Amino acid sequence: MRNPLLLKNFAAGADIAPFRIVKFSTTDDLVVQAAAATDALLGVVELGAATGERVDVITHGIAEVEYGGTVTRGALLTSDTSGRAVAAAPATGVNNRIIGIAGVSGVSGDVGSVILYPGSIQGA
Incomplete structure (x- = not known):
C-alpha cells in the first residue's frame, strides 16, 4: 500500500534503479x-x-522500496550499498541514518512498503 504525501522533483546525478532510497548528491x-x-x-x-x-x-508518507535483506514488519530501515532497504543495526556507539519503518515483512528482492520517517539512531 502506498500513500505518498510529499514528493519533490530532482535531477538524477547518476543512474537510479526503481524502488531505491536516495540521498543528495554533492551537487x-x-x-x-x-x-x-x-x-x-x-x-x-x-x-x-x-x-x-x-x-x-517521496519524502513523506508511505512508499514502496526494494528490500536488500530479510526485513521484519516494524523494523527501522536504512540503506545498503545499492540503495535497497535493510534493517538498521548499528554497533554500539555507531550512528545510522534511517529512512523509516517497514510496513510489511519481506526478504531480499521483495518490494515492500516503508512508512517514511527519516532520522538517526545510535547503537546501544
Missing part, C-alpha cells in the same frame, strides 16, 4: 542512490531514472 538539486547506512537519506524513488533525467522523490 545542488541532484539526487543519487544511497550507498551506506551513514548517508543522509532523503527519500524513496519508485521509478528509476538515468543520469540527468528528472525523478520524483
